[in-house]
Amino acid sequence: MSKRNMQVVLRQAVPGLGKPGEVVSVRPGYARNYLFPRQMAVRLTPGLLKEQQMRREQEAARKLAEKQQAENYKKALETIGRFVIRKKVGEKDLLFGQVTASDIAEVVLATSGLDIDRRNVLLDEEIKKTGVYLVQVKLHPEVTATLRIQVTPE
Incomplete structure (x- = not known):
């Protein structure tokens, strides 16, 4: 078992962890057993990271x-x-x-x-x-x- 954390993007607010759209670091077991089955988060991929950056830029331009x-x-x-x-x-x-x-x-x-x-x-x-x-x-x-x-x- 790996003791390293993995990066995930939250799809909804998780108390004590973060808000939707945030990139957080969690233990693999927490992600695999709790966040992924409840569709509260997805694994961070380069494409998803680029999408998050574009979304932030669009939000800044809108504001x-x-x-x-x-x-x-x-x-x-x-x-x-x-x-x-x-x-x-x-x-x-x-x-x-x-x-x-x-x-x-x-x-x-x-x-x-x-x-x-x-x-x-x-x-x-x-x-x-x-x-x-x-x-x-x-x-x-x-x-x-x-x-x-x-x-x-x-």
């Missing part, structure tokens, strides 16, 4: 393209400058209710045509009065745009 698109969205949103939301107002410029992240997402879609997720709108404070507010919108894990929201009476 770079997503970040570039987020940068373009940020530039477009900040070029527009100000988004106007009209709400019913009571005494002392207090709103009936408040401006929510959904309201901001809707006005951005209506004004710019860019569909942003309401969960990515970061409100530092509750907007309950008329005025101009700065709101952060997370477009990508590394790209955040700052919008000027003007709340006016209906």
Whole structure:
């Protein structure tokens, strides 16, 4: 029996070993008796290694393209400058209710045509009065745009 480890590529997450697509070194018996029969891993071959490298390069290119698109969205949103939301107002410029992240997402879609997720709108404070507010919108894990929201009476 060989005491040397063998290289395998995981097809699914294995607790304590790794995530799908990772190349890990395991004992031959563990691979032969546990990983291979359950189709959790395959033996590493030169062709598979090349395929893994191509997959990583494609993933990196896709992530770079997503970040570039987020940068373009940020530039477009900040070029527009100000988004106007009209709400019913009571005494002392207090709103009936408040401006929510959904309201901001809707006005951005209506004004710019860019569909942003309401969960990515970061409100530092509750907007309950008329005025101009700065709101952060997370477009990508590394790209955040700052919008000027003007709340006016209906």
